[in-house]
Amino acid sequence: MLRGIDIDASAQPDATADACYDIVAPVGTATSATLPTTPTGYCGTLNVTDAMMSPDGTWAVLLVDNKQSGGNNFVALRTADLHAGRWSPAVIIQVGGLSKPLLWDSPTSFIAPYTDDANHDGYERCSVDGQCTILGIPGTALIAGVYRG
Numbered sequence: 001m002l003r004g005i006d007i008d009a010s011a012q013p014d015a016t017a018d019a020c021y022d023i024v025a026p027v028g029t030a031t032s033a034t035l036p037t038t039p040t041g042y043c044g045t046l047n048v049t050d051a052m053m054s055p056d057g058t059w060a061v062l063l064v065d066n067k068q069s070g071g072n073n074f075v076a077l078r079t080a081d082l083h084a085g086r087w088s089p090a091v092i093i094q095v096g097g098l099s100k101p102l103l104w105d106s107p108t109s110f111i112a113p114y115t116d117d118a119n120h121d122g123y124e125r126c127s128v129d130g131q132c133t134i135l136g137i138p139g140t141a142l143i144a145g146v147y148r149g
Contacts (some may be wrong), residue, residue, distance in 0.1 A: 001026065002051045002060055005039045017043035023079045042087050052101045059128050061092065061101050061110060076128040090130035
C-alpha cells in the first residue's frame with residue numbers, strides 16, 4: 001500500500017521535507033489492520049495527490065504537485081526506489097493531456113482517458129518509461145477488464 005505521512009513542521013522545525021512516501025504492508029489481522037506511522041521511504045517537498053500501483057506492486061504512477069517547480073505531473077517510479085528513499089521518476093508525457101490512469105493493461109503500462117483540444121474523448125496507452133500513444137479508441141468505446149498477468 002502506498003502511504004504518505006505529512007511532516008509536522010512545528011514538531012520538527014529542522015525538517016527539510018514536507019512529507020514522506022513509502023510502500024508499506026498493513027500490520028495486524030484482516031479485521032483490525034493498521035499502517036505503520038513512522039516516516040519512512042522518500043521524504044521531500046512534494047505532494048502526491050493521487051496514485052495507482054501496478055498489479056504486481058513493482059511500479060507506482062503518482063500525480064505529483066511539486067512545490068519546488070510549481071507544476072503537476074504524472075510520474076512513474078519503481079516502488080523499491082520509493083521504499084529505499086530514492087526519487088528517480090520518469091515523467092509521463094501524456095499526448096492527450098494530464099489524466100488519471102484508468103487501469104493497468106500489463107505490469108509496465110496503463111490506459112488513461114483524455115479529452116483533446118477539440119473536446120474529443122479518447123484513450124492513450126502509457127508505459128512506465130514515460131511514453132504514451134493514442135489508441136484511436138473513442139471515449140465511449142472502451143470496455144475495461146482487470147489485468148491478471
